[in-house]
Amino acid sequence: MSRRSEEKLAERADLMVEEEALRDLAAGGSGLVGLDGPGAGTAAKSAKAKSGGGRGGKEKDPARPRQPYVPARGWPGAGGGRVGYMDPPTMWRATTVQACGMWPFAAGSGSPMTGVPLGQHLFTGATVCGDPLNWFTRARYISNPSLFMLGMPGLGKSTLVNRMLIGLAATGVVPLVLGDLKPDYADTVRALGGQVISIGRGRGGINVLDPGAMGEAAARIGGDAGEVLKAEAHGRVLNMVAALITIVRGRPMDDHEQSVLSAVLHHLRERTPPGRAVLLPDVLRVLTEGPDRVRAVTLDRGSDTRYRDAVDPLHRSLLGILDGPLGDTFASETSTRIDANAPAVCIDISGIGEADTQLTAAAMLAAWSDGLGAVAASHALADAGLAPRRWFFTVLDELWRPLRAASGIVDRIDALTRLNRSLGLGDAKITHTLKDAEALGTDADRAKARGFVERAGMVVCAGLPKTEMEDLGKVVGLSRREIDLVSSWSSPPGWGVRGEDDEPPGRGRFLIKVGGRPGIPIKVAITDAERELHNTNTRWTTNEAAVERAAARIAREVARPAQEGPPPALAGGPAALALPGDPGFPAVEASAGGWTA
Structure with a gap:
């Protein structure tokens, strides 16, 4: 029996119970339909009458306890009733080292399991793993260890790359953030013991x-x-x-x-x-x-x-x-x-002003x-033979800014996308849209920048407008369903009627594309440790310690006059505080050519 058929049967059973309760009420009963069936209240009354329950009758029968109405679906009690859904149970994820033997159910999944754990499949809930280096060296999914990520601001692009950075550092790969503009990765590199x-x-x-x-x-x-x-x-x-x-x-x-x-x-x-x-x-x-x-x-x-x-x-x-x-x-x-x-290196250039190009x-x-x-x-x-072999993972966030700064950077990044296999390093480039390349000064630079996406082994899309997704589909090869899905993630959050901060629907949701394969939609949930290390909105968070110090300083300044006593009296007594027209104000004689108030 299908799930829809079961739902219809449950609804029909609920309606039958309600109809029986109404008939029982119409017959003078209590309307409670429980284990005793309908008309339990009417039957109790007739039994009372038969037993001669009056002053001259026999002894009354003990009152039968009421049976509460328990619906087939939903919650009993005041304010309860039928509901159309049930809350899913809480899901916990852990490695086999942390939760070994606690998950006896094993099932196959089509999601890739090689690389850094990224999140869950948006539709199946299966774990999805991946990063440019492991998909190039171990899984052989891609022929170029590079990643290109596009998406609107505030949807978690840097957070996903930060997770890859942490996971790769745990496997011995050296992350290199060569020019952190915000900075987004300095705290993470410090936590990893890097430079x-x-x-x-x-x-x-x-x-x-x-x-x-x-x-x-x-x-x-x-x-x-x-x-x-x-x-x-x-x-x-x-x-x-x-x-x-x-x-x-x-x-x-x-x-x-x-x-x-x-x-x-x-x-x-x-x-x-x-x-x-x-x-x-x-x-x-x-x-x-x-x-x-x-x-x-x-x-x-x-x-x-x-x-x-x-x-x-x-x-x-x-x-x-x-x-x-x-x-x-x-x-x-x-x-x-x-x-x-x-173990990791970050060159922080966030102290340079944006206007100093x-x-x-x-x-x-x-x-x-x-x-x-x-x-x-x-x-x-x-x-x-003088040192062990090490692999590197470079991160270039906010790609639009260095591209506009100088044409030499375009050539250097272009060479990196072509030679990263021989250099022994993977790379991740993050920007907002493909239109960022159109702002470059020359046609040659614009053509080189468009080639970054074409040569990327992995293309990851966060929320983007539909027109941008259609342009990207000409380069990557996106289906209509994938375009509609990613476009829906670019919608703004709903209006908070109770003053609550609703997250955008596309935050933490990404589509991973590898060549002509179908895209893998994932949702990413970050841990508290990641949230503390990677907060790109630090300038929008209040500094509670500084606020408390400022409040204490103002309180001391307000309390100081009361502690020092009243101010000294002015010379001249009350007349010094009198205004023109007051009784204590000294008279001024009118003179020729002058005027008086």
Whole structure:
């Protein structure tokens, strides 16, 4: 028998019981229909009459207890009655280590079970696991260890990636947040025992000429492999300085300027003692001195005028870096180097203002250069047998902001999406909509940004408008049902009639797409520990301790006059407080040309 048939039978039984109760009431009974059946009250009255229940009759029978009406469905008692649904039982989830033997029922499920536990299937309730690295290395579901996430603000995109970050860190993967803009992940990295590096004015800086972890690894490896790593570190430093000059100028460097800069860096490396890093002021000093190695690439032919004409544009750009908005951050030694052995690393650039686009772009490029250099150094040490192999997981949240900051970041992210397999790292990129790419300056940058979604192994969608989902369906391949489902998650919450804060219907709901496979809709419920570590609305929460201190200070200020006594009397007595027209106000004689009130 189907569930609908059972519901119809139950409703029919309830109606029959109600009809019997009404007939019993009409017959003069109590209307209680219980174990004694209908008319129990009428039968009791007739029995009383037969027994001669009057003054001259026999002894009364003891009163029969009333049987309460128990409905077939719903709750008995006052205010009870039939209900159309029953509350589901509370569900608890735990690992087999925490709750071993407590779940004897085993059933197969089509949901993937490889990777970080993400949440429950929206329709079946089955556990869904997944992350870019495990789906690439173990499950072989995807051919590229990358994730691209889209969704409207406030629906939990960063929270889901934060869960992946925690789960991967537990398996030995090193999370790298190279440029945390809010910050969203600094507290999580601290809780994992990782390293948080702050970059910004008055906070810390990065020396872009410092080879960092790559230089240390090259010295440790030695031999031909060490020389190869030194050459790679030199190229990385050269590209980073060229990127800073591009940001200051607003256009790329000329080819001969890159040759001059490379010669200057080689000259400084040969003459800098071990343990000391080259600084940007050192580059200016070498350009001023003009050694033979640098003059050789300028084709000066012994003429100081030709030499100055060749290096002056580069000299002016470097002065613009040192004396401009980037000087405080990039003119000195690196405040904190990346620890290659840290379980997680976060470079926090949230101290840079949103309006300071040049410094934001430069800090992002420097953070990515330093972080990927640490990744290359780790793999070089592992290839040489000097360190265990480690995998990395990079997170780039609020992708729209670095994309608009500088075109060099687009090229760097584009290279990362193509080479992350050979680099030994997975990545997660988070943004709001595909239209974020349309705001880029050139057609080439817009085409590169659109390719991020096409090359992603996993595409995760939170709530999006229907028009955006239809555009995404042309790239990913979404069915009509998937488009309608994700579009419904972008609806706002209902009106709170009792002043309660209703959550949006799409918060914590995501659709995971892998190639042409059907999407996996999931719902994510975070724990209290995750909620404390990852609160993106900290500026909208009250600081109770500060409020209490302010209230106590105001109370002390209010109570101080009462403790000090009444204020001293004014000189002149009450007349000093009198107003014009009052009896105590001194008279003013009228004079010529004057007036009186």
